[in-house]
Amino acid sequence: MTPSPPNWMTKFLRWYCRKDLVDGIEGDLYELHQRRVKKLGQRKANLLYFLNTLLFFQPFALKKKNQIRKLNSMDMFRNNLRIAIRSLLKTKSISAINILGLAIGISSFIMMIAYVFGELSYDQFNSKAERIFRVTYSYETRGTNRAVPRVAFPLKQRLLENYPEVEKIARFYQNRMDATTLKAGENLFTEEKIFFADPEVFDVFDFPLLSGNPSTALQSMNSIVLTKEAAVKYFGDVDPMGRTILYKNRDKLEVTGIVEKSTKSHIDFEFLVPVELQRQRWKRDNNNNGYDFEQDWKWSGAWTYVLLDDPSSRPAFDARLLEDGKDLFGRVSKTRVEYNFATQPLLDIHLKSDMISEIGINGNLKQVYGFAIIAFLILLIACINFINLMTAQSTNRAKEIGLRKVMGAHRKSLVWQFITESVLVTLLATLLSLIILEAMVPVFNSFMGQNVSIPYMQLPVLIIGILIGAVVIGALAGSYPSFYLSNLKPILTLRGNYNGESSNARLKKVFVVVQFTVANMLVVGIIVVQMQMNFVKGKNLGFDKNQTIVLEHGTKIDDEFELFRSRLTNSTSIAGTYKGYIPGTGGWQQSFTIDGEEVKEAKSMGFKNIGYEFLDLFQLEMAAGRNFSRVFATDSSQAILLNEAAVRALGWSNEEALGKNFSWIGGNDNKTKFSTKVVGVMKDANFESLYQPVRPSVFKLNFFGDVAIKFNVSSMKELLTSIESVEEVWKETSPQWPFEFAFLDRQIEDQYKKEERLGQMVQFFALLAILIACMGLFGLASFTVKKRTKEIGVRKVLGANISSIVFVIMKGFVVLVVVSFVISTPVAYYFSNNWLQNFEYRIQLNPIVFVVAGVVSIVVAGLAILSQSWNAATANPIHALKDE
């Protein structure tokens, strides 16, 4: 048997061809095909068959418009729409609540989703993102594993030489020890977002250059690439390309590229200068003895990004690197135990990486998920509201439905009618939500310190997405009321006053309970976050941080400091001037050899350089031994203090610790050997972060570090004048640096900004959720009251007083809110406890918190209902009963 022509071609023909012709044509073509298969073979026959079907695509053979069966669905749709609009207008206040509640829900949903997508889109702009990995290393210290995202500079050369799969490497380095000044013409600023980068940075990453050549931009040692905003800051309207910027008063750098900063990258820079510049500056710097970091394996200073030839070569690369690292550091240093190199995919960094000394402030995947969940919860509350109100309202329309059914309406058409109605409401709400969004996004951004934007750039996709979403929500939310309503028995609805309460009451109650459970949990969230934040802010850190300022450029005045200090000692309003480690900052880690012991396990502890005044200034106390003193000449080089945590970590008593020998290798050149004795033990104070326990630390006398000044004043005005006087002294002693300062207590609080922001965001959206839930309750109550008008009238006539009527109405709702309180409490407890585990120092979850949250939601809900029931209770019963 000869094969038939391909089915899809025939289908195509059938699709367009007139019914009365299609059989004849199809048959003819079939016959022709059979003939051709014999003569020309199947392939050619098929091709010709296809050409034939195309040739028939002509007006004479096409289906005529009036041949398509005419449906009246369009007319029905128009009618449904009209009815929907009328019924919305009929109950204006409930419709308004419905639409507004939904609109608020949708707009917060869109905004949070925009935030979530913004967080997820970090570094996605890099076309080679899949192949870019950051080299990290980790090491064991006292049983805890510390991971660091930076590695030694010479690793780059080694990787390029020995690893064929490595295509390019770009390193970043940032000098965080001192501030950088840049100067162009008269414009002098100190800059923080300045990074040293390898010339390959534009080969590995795709930072978009507005002008300049990406392959040569950072080639020369004296070049600088800056963002468009920074260019405007320094050069105004003038074209900055080729102009000169003076780096730290010394090096002239030529602008070789302008970067468009529209992309989201975890490397948040405003200026890029070549790594080579820092290297040469240090080499020629006499204090550093010609220090060359390209030879220094001990200093892990560079964020190193490796571009591999293929993502699949990563496992092999990792394995080799790990082995290599052990071998390498086995030879280089005996004090460090093991370096475990690893790599990190570029796209994981922003949300998943949380190491010491990250290149910038990263996001937090948990937090992003948390927000996505809150977004859905809010949408859920809004949708439940919507369903509840639609269903409640629909009982008003039982008669209409009964009549429609009697007149022969199918169930299907009734379902469609109500779905049309709910889709209309969601569409209106969506439009309104877009307007709300416009107003809300800037407020949100400034309030939360976020940079959320609704990507209207992808306008068509976004709008279509939102509209489809709206239709889906509308259809889903409308499906319950529509099925419920279309199921009503016409005889019941037409007979008299139909009261639909009985069958859908339970579901309505469930919905209210769900809403308030969610709302209640969020209220608990608000309170817990607020309490923890207050606790952290108010926690006694163990040192005195009040009335103290920290100078921004203090690290640079090593030589002038003594002069500066002596000039300030005369002032009565100044309690002390200090140079060294400032509490509230990080400090670094150092390994020690104790009592000459060659220990296998690393004795790695925090290391802090302090001045003589440290204990005085920050009001710290000694637990054993003595403080550093100018009386002992050897103190400056051969004495150290420990804190109690260090003593505990080493398993000694405070007295045992005294006199122990600590030695280590360090200093600027990393070659100096230090031998010291413990002279005292300091009481623990939490210098670093409340996330972590007090770090075991070693304190040594030294004369570099930041400058802090403590005042002793009684009023704000006095404080300001004292600061002014300090400024005058500063200008005389160190005129080359601007006088910039920060209050220490404020600086320490800033550490918790991330948490605070999170707290504020949670609070904001929790409030919205409660607002929406209450709007729903308000609508529901007003509806219930309306339906029970007659009952209330009768009660009043029979002598009920206002309060008993209010009680009757409120009882039903308040019971629901109480039930949701009971459900939400354990869940809320679980989540808040989980969150609190992040903090080393945290509040105890007090049952009062949950009670307060419960009372708040009951009171708020009660108020929403009260106004309605009050109206009903005070109304004249004659109006309620007149039409019986």
Next chain:
Amino acid sequence: MQFPLLGKGETNTDLFAMKGTYLGEFEELVLLTVGILTDDAYGLAITDELESRTKRNVTISSVHKSLVRLESKGFLKSSMGGASKERGGRAKKLYQLTNSGKNTVNESRRLRNHMWNDVPKIVWEGGEL
């Protein structure tokens, strides 16, 4: 597209029908072929017949197009014939000449005959007038 001059209920085909009895050359050949094939005049058979007689390439779609048009002018009528295996179970659409179809072909033939007759013999036999 609806032709702007048409009244309510009239279609484009009606407009062409009003052109009256005008026949194109191809249409005339199709009508004659339908006549030749008498009771087995369907699309493919007509195409084959036309091809063999005219030695021209005739596409099946143009034949169908003429058939539809001729039917709408009332020169042809159609009926569905039997289905067969080699047609994949599809029925044939069989065409027959209507009276007005016959008249039109005849009319066209008569016109030609008249004209033939009026051509002076000398034209055919050659020579100078």
